[in-house]
Amino acid sequence: MSTIQRSDVPHxxxxxxxxxxxxxxxxxxxxxxxxxANYIDERTSISAVVKEFGRKIFPDHWSFMLGEVAxxxxxxxxxxxxxxxxxxxxxxxxxxxxxTYLPLKGIDMSAAMNSTLHISFDIRGGLLMRQVHHWAxxxxxxSIGLHMLRIFFTGAFRKPRELNWVIGFxxxxxxxxxxxxxYSLPDDLLSGNGLRIIDGLVKGLPVIxxxxxxxxFGGEFPGTEIVGRLYTLHILLLPAILxxxxxxxxxxxxxxxxxxxxxxxxxxxxxxxxxxMPVFAAKAGGFFFIVFGVIVLMASFFTINPIWExxxxxxxxxxxxxxxxxxxxxxxxxxxxxxxxxxxxxGPWTFSLNIVAPVVVLxxxxxxxxxxxxxxxxxxxxxxxxxxxxxxxxxxTRTAIGAAGVTFYAxxxxxxxxxxxxxxFGLSIEGVIRSLQILLIVGPIIAYQAAKRVSLALQKKDxxxxxxxxxxxxxxxxxxxxxxxxxxxxxxxxxWRLLSFxxxxxxxxxxxxxxxxxxxxxxxxxxxxxxxxxRIAPVSxxxxxxxxGDHGAVEAGEGHAVESGH
Amino acid sequence: xxxxxAKANRRHPLATVVLIAIGLAFTGGGYAxxxxxxxxxxxxxxxxxxxxxxxxxxxxxxNCQTCHGMALEGTPAGxxxxxxxxxxxxxQVGTGRMPLATDGPQAMQKPPQxxxxxxxxxxxxxxxxxxxxxxxTADQLTANGNATNGGELxxxxxxxxxxxxxxGGALTEGKFAPDLTGVDSKYIYEAMLTGPxxxxxxxxxxxxxxxxxxxxxxLKYLQNNPSPGGFELGNLGPVAEGxxxxxxxxxxxxxxxxxLTAKSx
Numbered sequence: 001m002s003t004i005q006r007s008d009v010p011h012x013x014x015x016x017x018x019x020x021x022x023x024x025x026x027x028x029x030x031x032x033x034x035x036x037a038n039y040i041d042e043r044t045s046i047s048a049v050v051k052e053f054g055r056k057i058f059p060d061h062w063s064f065m066l067g068e069v070a071x072x073x074x075x076x077x078x079x080x081x082x083x084x085x086x087x088x089x090x091x092x093x094x095x096x097x098x099x100t101y102l103p104l105k106g107i108d109m110s111a112a113m114n115s116t117l118h119i120s121f122d123i124r125g126g127l128l129m130r131q132v133h134h135w136a137x138x139x140x141x142x143s144i145g146l147h148m149l150r151i152f153f154t155g156a157f158r159k160p161r162e163l164n165w166v167i168g169f170x171x172x173x174x175x176x177x178x179x180x181x182x183y184s185l186p187d188d189l190l191s192g193n194g195l196r197i198i199d200g201l202v203k204g205l206p207v208i209x210x211x212x213x214x215x216x217f218g219g220e221f222p223g224t225e226i227v228g229r230l231y232t233l234h235i236l237l238l239p240a241i242l243x244x245x246x247x248x249x250x251x252x253x254x255x256x257x258x259x260x261x262x263x264x265x266x267x268x269x270x271x272x273x274x275x276x277m278p279v280f281a282a283k284a285g286g287f288f289f290i291v292f293g294v295i296v297l298m299a300s301f302f303t304i305n306p307i308w309e310x311x312x313x314x315x316x317x318x319x320x321x322x323x324x325x326x327x328x329x330x331x332x333x334x335x336x337x338x339x340x341x342x343x344x345x346x347g348p349w350t351f352s353l354n355i356v357a358p359v360v361v362l363x364x365x366x367x368x369x370x371x372x373x374x375x376x377x378x379x380x381x382x383x384x385x386x387x388x389x390x391x392x393x394x395x396x397t398r399t400a401i402g403a404a405g406v407t408f409y410a411x412x413x414x415x416x417x418x419x420x421x422x423x424x425f426g427l428s429i430e431g432v433i434r435s436l437q438i439l440l441i442v443g444p445i446i447a448y449q450a451a452k453r454v455s456l457a458l459q460k461k462d463x464x465x466x467x468x469x470x471x472x473x474x475x476x477x478x479x480x481x482x483x484x485x486x487x488x489x490x491x492x493x494x495x496w497r498l499l500s501f502x503x504x505x506x507x508x509x510x511x512x513x514x515x516x517x518x519x520x521x522x523x524x525x526x527x528x529x530x531x532x533x534x535r536i537a538p539v540s541x542x543x544x545x546x547x548x549g550d551h552g553a554v555e556a557g558e559g560h561a562v563e564s565g566h
Numbered sequence: 567x568x569x570x571x572a573k574a575n576r577r578h579p580l581a582t583v584v585l586i587a588i589g590l591a592f593t594g595g596g597y598a599x600x601x602x603x604x605x606x607x608x609x610x611x612x613x614x615x616x617x618x619x620x621x622x623x624x625x626x627x628x629n630c631q632t633c634h635g636m637a638l639e640g641t642p643a644g645x646x647x648x649x650x651x652x653x654x655x656x657x658q659v660g661t662g663r664m665p666l667a668t669d670g671p672q673a674m675q676k677p678p679q680x681x682x683x684x685x686x687x688x689x690x691x692x693x694x695x696x697x698x699x700x701x702x703t704a705d706q707l708t709a710n711g712n713a714t715n716g717g718e719l720x721x722x723x724x725x726x727x728x729x730x731x732x733x734g735g736a737l738t739e740g741k742f743a744p745d746l747t748g749v750d751s752k753y754i755y756e757a758m759l760t761g762p763x764x765x766x767x768x769x770x771x772x773x774x775x776x777x778x779x780x781x782x783x784x785l786k787y788l789q790n791n792p793s794p795g796g797f798e799l800g801n802l803g804p805v806a807e808g809x810x811x812x813x814x815x816x817x818x819x820x821x822x823x824x825x826l827t828a829k830s831x
Binding site: 060061062063064065066069102103104105106107120121127131135138139142143146189190283286287290291294295298300301302303304305306309310311314316317318319320321322323324325326329416417418419420422423426427428429430431 | 671713714716717718721722725726727728729730731733734735736737738739740742743784787788793794795796797798799801802803804805807808810811812814815816818819820822823824826827829
């Protein structure tokens with residue numbers, strides 16, 4: 001494989017198992033197909049696109065399908081969402097409920113709530129559609145999150161895919177925005193309280209807060225505007241941006257080619273897998289229906305967002321256990337964890353740090369995730385293209401940073417359910433909050449250290465196995481009386497996976513053209529040192545040669561007889 | 567006031583006192599009768615069964631007075647029970663919250679220690695020493711009121727602690743508002759009337775007996791009519807939904823991706 005020339009873009013190799021092209025029978029049907037294809041091609045020149053896109057290779061690994069799950073749940077959301085728009089009225093005009101659900105009969109509510117109840121109880125299949133829409137939304141954001149974690153931990157965001165990481169991240173934010181605007185539409189007690197929290201958050205921003213809130217709500221909260229405005233965002237602006245960004249995301253995926261895990265025949269210069277046409281398309285099409293099926297199953301058996309229990313929004317009541325949907329939980333958690341007495345006054349102005357601090361921390365967190373590929377690229381000084389996905393253990397510092405980030409997010413997320421943790425585990429809510437506050441600071445540090453140590457240990461284990469093979473558990477006595485344990489060597493195929501990763505070293509501090517070392521360079525060298533000071537070098541060819549020499553000696557002696565004995 | 571000396575001569579010196587007493591008894595009694603059948607209930611309950619009161623006194627002396635005092639006056643270990651009424655005793659003892667098993671943030675529900683007769687005797691005894699809210703009658707508990715009104719009242723007065731579906735919720739310092747699913751109507755009524763543990767009292771002026779019946783009607787409606795959307799996931803809201811999607815939704819989907827990309831060996 002080492003003889004293949006490097007190129008900027010990897011070439012694509014069809015997995016031999018799927019290499020044969022199907023034979024085309026010369027039947028009337030196939031003649032019609034080819035005539036029709038020709039007709040279209042002569043007018044659109046689409047064959048170039050089909051050739052490029054249809055022969056695109058997808059490597060096979062389960063974690064490469066998480067992004068697809070997000071795509072398919074988004075399609076489900078589009079389909080069910082369209083159905084819901086047929087019946088939903090985005091108006092806060094007051095009406096009296098006169099539908100089927102008995103305990104709300106005669107209650108005054110907004111037209112939005114009324115129409116959502118109408119969809120739930122009086123439109124055939126309406127409740128199922130609502131539940132499919134909502135469950136699919138939860139799955140959508142969850143699968144995006146998981147997809148991002150896969151990209152992060154395998155280093156698939158490195159050159160040339162940094163921009164696609166950014167676009168993907170924007171998609172994640174858009175998905176959360178879509179989720180939140182959708183959550184607020186039914187105008188039930190839960191969604192109204194969610195909006196109230198956002199209103200409080202906006203009002204807590206210094207100087208601009210109050211005016212921004214008035215702008216959003218068209219006057220004092222809750223007003224009579226917000227549902228209509230959120231509806232426009234939810235079904236027009238946000239989906240439009242989302243679809244556009246999704247298009248670019250997929251286009252870049254085709255242009256950059258897919259990453260793959262290292263393996264025999266899989267190099268940085270090729271992609272081995274199945275082509276879209278026909279194998280992958282069939283598989284993916286089937287997978288779409290499977291994801292759809294899973295969502296519909298969930299939606300038919302499990303209630304989600306029972307607005308009839310929450311009742312119409314009224315600013316005075318609130319329900320215990322009022323939480324946002326899971327993906328906004330981290331923000332809610334940040335508000336719960338911040339000490340509530342943070343803040344100060346300058347003259348007549350109040351500065352609510354208990355609002356500003358979480359906003360700033362979350363903003364920083366989001367920005368760090370967004371620009372991480374560029375930060376890592378700068379720190380490592382690595383300008384090469386990477387098409388081989390890292391095993392997480394082979395990039396210990398990145399894996400540790402990821403683990404710390406996940407822990408930070410998870411603690412914030414858990415804090416959003418502090419009340420339910422308290423009731424269900426018989427704890428006091430103050431104790432839960434205090435523990436999570438400590439864990440928010442200490443947790444990421446512990447996770448960082450643990451992940452780094454575990455990664456390095458796994459790398460050491462890999463190195464041992466690559467050099468000396470597995471301990472077979474067979475103890476053999478040599479004629480001289482010496483006991484040895486027979487190590488079973490890996491096959492070259494298996495060993496390839498363990499050997500092929502890149503070796504990094506901390507950057508050298510070098511003076512620039514003027515003979516000076518700038519502060520930026522110093523920082524960079526410091527960070528690079530932090531990134532790579534603890535590392536396990538991959539097994540080199542010489543080492544491998546040497547270790548085989550050792551084993552060869554044993555095998556050449558009496559060990560050889562033992563080897564042939566099994 | 568000017569005519570008082572002239573009239574005083576024609577009356578017995580105690581006439582004013584008697585008159586005031588009669589007037590008070592009349593207005594007070596009338597008021598009590600008018601606003602709450604509860605007080606009237608206390609009177610009949612305590613007057614009908616003297617033996618029950620005696621039995622209750624013995625039980626009280628053996629099980630309660632260490633903390634609540636010989637004459638219900640309370641001790642540092644337990645509050646005074648003067649004026650709590652039969653309803654409170656019936657709730658606390660009937661649901662097993664009293665006698666306390668251990669000190670804690672709040673008394674926990676457990677299998678009751680006393681039989682129904684013994685609980686009734688304790689209630690009679692406590693009610694006989696000072697008046698208080700009585701155990702509700704069966705017609706106050708029929709769940710055939712107005713569920714719409716009950717639902718609205720529940721959301722406004724109860725949901726902030728008990729959750730909109732009555733699934734319970736957290737309070738401060740380890741205290742909590744319990745799950746209301748499956749709770750006997752009598753205990754729901756008594757809890758509203760007497761405000762056990764950390765619960766505020768919703769007396770008959772605040773929430774009338776009819777409103778209380780409506781609230782019970784609504785809770786029983788929720789209990790007897792399962793969610794049209796399917797399993798309720800404990801009615802805990804978005805946290806339960808989020809856990810579900812991450813464990814079962816993502817779990818199923820990831821299992822399927824692994825299955826789809828599995829190569830036959």
